[in-house]
Amino acid sequence: MASLWSPPVTQEADLTGQLFISLLNPGIGLLFAGAFFLMWLNRRERYIAYAAGAYVATACAFLIQDLAPVLPMELQRLPANAGFLLTGVLFAAAIIQRYGLPVPWRAMALTAAASLAVFVWFLLGRPSIEGRIYSISLGTGIVALMVVRALWPIDKPHLIDRLLFWVAALCAANLIVRPIVILTFSGGFADYQGFQQSVYWTTVQFSQAMVSVMAAISLMVAVAVDMLAELRAEAQADPLSGLLNRRGFEATANAALRRCDGDGRVAALLIADLDHFKRVNDRYGHAVGDAIITAFGEIVRREGPADMIAGRIGGEEFAVLIPGAGITAARQLAEAIRAGLSATCAGRIPPALTPTASFGLAASTPGAGLSALLRQADQALYDAKRAGRDRVRAFAAPAPAPPLSASA
Template sequence: MTGQFFISLLNPAIGLLFAVTFFLMWLNRREAYIAYAASAYVATALAFLIQDMAPVLPMELQRLPANLCFLLTGALFAAAIIKRYGLPVPWREMMVAMSVSLAVFLWFLLGQPSIAARIYAISVGAGAIALMVVRALWPIEKPHLIDRVLFWVAVLAAINLTVRPIAILTLGGGFDNYDGFQQSVYWTTVQFSQAMVSVAAAISLMVAIAIDMVAELRLQAAGDTLSGLLNRRGFEAEAGAALRRCAAEEAPAALLIADFDHFKAINDTYGHAVGDAIITAFGTHVRAVGPAEMIAGRIGGEEFAILVPGASIEAGRQLAETIRSGLLAACADRIPAALRPSTCIGISVGTPGATLSQLMQQADQALYDAKRTGRDCVRTFTPTVIRIASA
């Protein structure tokens, strides 16, 4: 066995190793983009195995499935990255690029044989697919370093697939036969550059998957599954951090505390499933009408807290009235027609430096006033003025 034989096994081994790794990840998460990644590495392993080790067929037809697998590798990995961001995968455009690339490849395989032209045909097709990833990721927000890394891996792949073949073939010339091709500097650069890009792409996507898993675990730890809002621990953590930012910026913050009217009676009369439906509808309603900077959580059985950084008393009251008045419509298709749920909301507005505990105590007092004076209403905390009688 020669050193070239072991080099030929490099990319198939890397491909199969990463295919198994992504498959195991998919078994745990069942996300389509992870399955695409696993399939991409199966395709790249097959491509190199066929290219380097498959028996020679008449008219070198074994090159067709090898290069089809190369193109499938690019398409499947592009789909994995794009799908990870929830973007539509351009399957039609990728199929067009693959079809054109293979048609040109076949012409230069069967009609007018040229190894160099076949290299260009496949490289340009795969490079076009890599550029589709660049185009898809270019306009979106990239909140983590790994998002930027994935973007630049796609850029690197596009450059590797388009610029490298042109540069090396221009400087080194073409090939008369596949024996010269297999021993050429060009094919050696393909094997090593593809190995490096494959490793970089796989590691980057694995880190992205790990970040997604951590974010999901954090959401599960801080979230309330019934309402879709934060739970008490999650709310207190995020609201406390938001108030500290408000203090640093000398900005106010409005806190709303909402509580359903006669909720125990609703559960006793209609059952807990109806009570749960009201909680779910309320969470959906709050997310729909609240501003982007809002922090909302379910802090008790039927009690909710909503913090709006930077909001004035007027903005807080307007949001509270929108939430209160829209509750019945939000619940309409989820509960019995005879049931008319309502809520009371207490509001407090803190000046810079106010703590979450202080705001919650004040909003609780306003909520108590709302319940005491008729329910289905909004009340704002008003500090008690202590008058000192003159002597």
């Protein structure tokens, strides 16, 4: 009968496996730190730098925890766990800063300081591995909950926004619930060697690796989404006026009109044309013409409602769509722009030059698209020009033809 035999597990194999596990989290941390650093070099956003710093901190913390030489009274644990706390603080700051929210630095610093103070007590005053675990895990978990609290009330329009929120919630659960559950069922540790060989430390190594990867990938996707949005905004923006260009205006206005139509709301369109603009350029130069365009964009942004869609759709032609508004609101905006244009240009153009603009208005009808609305507003604009320029005209639909009388 053949005997079953398996080779003995050598001490060298044990050490190799343990070393591999010990290098797993530092390797992941340094990899993501490098990736975020390269992103920061390209984008120079503060929250990306915070993320890079967080992964440097976690890599250093794991290296000190697992590979640093043992100091008297295990004092090497102090910088290692300070690194874990710093990781939580910096990553929390990265997510919160990404949304332009105020980072609760003071609350996070106080939480980290209290957590570290309790850790020192359980390290030097009343040594307890379990006490040290709870002090650091609960401290970093509370910091993660600060992210959940900060993101809870804000809108999350994209999938990545919701994912970042749930990643923060998962981090908090992993840091708070996991230690309580595992230590309750597995018991304590007689010494640090037993701790490193425990189920708890194995779950720390692998769960932390998984959460780190998930958090890093989520934030990287968020960075990519921000970069795409920035590129899209640049592609749709007119740098001179600060408004949308024609492509950006048409795309945004069409979407707004569809929403208005679906909600049963009206919308008003304003078209403006700078009077005698070619003559201004020929006589005073393009720098003066550019100054007038810049001033026109400024007064539109200043006087217009927050939900308007405004764009420069031609060399000296502008369009403003006001969702939920009628001709009266459009006329008020047009008159405010017309009356304030000269004052807005003051100091930028020759005093003898008084720029003016003509305006055409139109109101949407159910089912009518942007093209039809532009044609109507354009017709009203030509009426304003024919009437002498520097005035506002609204489109008037032609009266329906009278019905033909029946012949006897």
